[in-house]
Amino acid sequence: MNEVLFFIAGPLAVIAALGVVVLRNPFYAVLSLVAHLLSLAALFLLLYAPFVAVVQVMVYVGAVMVLYVFVNAYVGGATDATGGPAPTLRWLSYAIGIGVLATVVVATLGSSLKAIDSDGAKIGADFGSPGQIGELLLTRFLLPFEAASFLLLVAAVGAVVLARRRRGVLPGEDRMIAALDLLAPTGTGSMREGVGAVNPVPGALSAHITPSTGAGSPPASGTRGDIDGEDD
Amino acid sequence: MSLTPAPIAEVGFYEPWWMQIVKTLVIFGIGFSLVPLALLYERKLLGRFQNRPGPNRVGPFGTLQPMADIFKLVTKEQFKPRGSIGWLFILSPLLAMVAALATFALVPFSGRPQDIFGTPVGLYGLDSSIGLLIFFAFSSIGAYGVLLGGWSSGSKYSFLGAMRGAAQLISYEVSQGLALLGIVMTAGTLSLSGIVEHQSGMWFILPQVVGAFIFFVATLAEINRTPFDLLEADSELVAGYMTEYGGGRFALYYVAEYVHLVMAGAMFATLFLGGWQLPFGIDPPGWIDPIVVLAKTALIVTLIVWIRASLPKVRYDQLMSFGWKVLLPLATLNALVTAVILVVTDK
Incomplete structure (x- = not known):
């Protein structure tokens, strides 16, 4: 049972980790990372660490990666915005990658390979x-x-x-965003905005609507009178 | 390769392996068959709340209505929008349903092993020492069903619904978890049956009334029910993340939703209403226990349907500010006060 689980989760973790780097579409890369983290959780279960496994799913898969997916779905596109890395950077990344791999391989071969035929570390009853x-x-x-x-x-x-935001929202407006703006946000379609008591432009709290208000305010009643009235 | 017996996640199993397989099938079957029951119950109850009979044409008193609904959905054509992403579009409803059904295995229906065909059987799928965390892990996987389903549909309504869903589920999951910190500290365990056993003297709804309130409200948001059903928001987003779904795939989302409804009731009954325990020291025979749990579950489900019949939807910004500015501080305060009281009254 343990071996079956390991040979499902282990290769899946490696393939998914490769997918994070190789896939061009950032959305799929994020999903690949989700698959990687899920397989890692399965491996944690095999290591007698159920708590770590479940927290891995809760925190990384459930919260952190949902945010990644969220941001990618909103702003990420299928295109590579940077136009690919510069050639020197590319070779440098290869070098660093190979260096890290060599370090890990040497460390693994040098230390933990000895334990492969042993029963593993002794663990207590409430381990993990x-x-x-x-x-x-x-x-x-x-x-x-x-x-x-x-x-x-x-x-x-x-x-x-x-x-x-350090400055105001409208061009030319030079005003710090106050804490009050965040406590009572405007531009959210409230009744007060509906009856025209407040300017619904975010950040311009309680700026009363007058026909001469700048960009972003809805047409005032005077303008509407011009439209259905006679032409001049 | 001879490790000591490997208990994955320290599970209290009484049964031989074949009984565990039988139990798996039974739990799956019960979870699935609770869906039409909950569907009928909600529609009937909503009908009565709105002063109309509710479904009453198919079968005696309309009891076969959910069967007709499901049959209709399953036999419909499985279509896929041109702009959708095929495999994600198919995977997402499955993910939502599996994650919802899997949580059902965690509900403990009885404290003592029951004798079935001469084999002692614990009436739960999984009694892990970290059962509560597993529940949260599955519910966070369920969020992907909504998120990916909406994104892969290639429609703006689905997309908006899914994005709302992601923000809402993350926001309220925090309060939902923090609200339970009080009972976890009091009971001193994360095991669901352990928490129920700790309530033999007094149900947690009395000492943890604030936690119960926060958990209930956050659960309403987590399972996407009125007044927090902004993922669907049929008045604004057609049907939210499931706009582009039809037929069997839509049915899967529907199943997930009703399993969530039942699970919300079962979890609240387990955590705050004493699970299988009866008040005033009544100690019925063992076979009553599951009925007690189901009765308490039905009570909470009734409450949730009642809320749906009574309350309008909240606006999106109200939802966010309520979650972060009211529920979260309240839940933190609840955990803090409970911790202080526990330390002060420490034996």
């Missing part, structure tokens, strides 16, 4: 249980754990800073 992993994370690996969470926090804050 949530309790044991939690205990290890909060005692022996506390520092790396905290460092990783801090890194994630920095990345999240950085993303927010990068994504924030």
Whole structure:
């Protein structure tokens, strides 16, 4: 049973990982990564790590990759926007790839190949249980754990800073986006906008509509009167 | 190559291998046959809520209506839009249905092994020490059914529905998980039958009423029910991610939806309503246990249908701000308060 699972999940993981790099369409590359992560989860099950396997599916397949698919479906196209890498970059990437492969192969041959005919490491009864992993994370690996969470926090804050709009939305508008704009977003089709109480252009909160408002505002009532009235 | 007996995911099996295969088939069969029942129940109930009889033509009291529906869908032509991506278009509904049905194996229907043909059988598909996490893993795989189905249809309505779906499912999954942290900390286990056993004194709905509320609301969003049915949003997006689907493939999405409905009830009954336990120390014989679970499930399903009959849809921005600005902080606070209380009252 274990062997069957391994020889399904192992090659699938390798093929899917190759697909991530080889496939031209970014959407399929992402799907390939999903398949890779799922096969990795199956391999984790074989390694007596059910918790890691399930968390792998929950976090990577269920949350991270859904975001990748989301972004790719929205902005990704089938075309290669960069027009392919520069020749030097291409050779450099080959060199680095081969170097990494050699390192992994040497490390594997040098260390873990000895264990191939043994029974494997001795493991306790509750090996890989949530309790044991939690205990290890909060005692022996506390520092790396905290460092990783801090890194994630920095990345999240950085993303927010990068994504924030510094200036107003309309051309020529030079206004910081206030926190209030985000708490009560405009341009969402609310009743207040429907009756014309607010300008539905995002970022221009509570700018009252007057016939002379700039681009983006709906035609004011005065204009409509001109259309069905007599021509001048 | 002689490893110690390999328990994948530390599963409490009582049965020989043939019984596990039988159990698999039975769970699959029960899961599948609950779909027409739930379908009929919802349509009948919605009819009564709207002061009309509901389906009453096919069979006695309209009881064969779901069979007629399913027969119609299955015998229809399987068409595929020209702009669709073939294999993804076919795979997605299957993915949605399999992920939905697989969660059914996690519901524990009884605490003690029942004697069936002289073999003790545990009335669940899988009693893992991390059952709750497996439930979330399957529900996140189910999200791909929606996402890929909408994307591969090659239609803007499907696409918009799928994108809404991705955002909604991710947002509410966080609150759904955090809401359960309270009961996981109290019970001290992630095993579903362990959680039920811990409720023998008091059901978790009483001490964890906030968690129950958050979980219920987030589940409504996760299983795409009113007032959070923005993935379909028939008033705006035709039918959302399943606009381009028809016939048998549409039926698969439909099956997934009703399995989700039943599963939402079963999970809530298991986590907050004490599963197979009865209140006031009543201890019925073992064969009553599954009936108790199903009765509690039906109660929650009724509540969900009631909500569908009563509430309008929320707007998309309301959905997002409610999820991130109300439910998530509330769920975090609930987990925090529970943790503090647990530490303070620690024996």
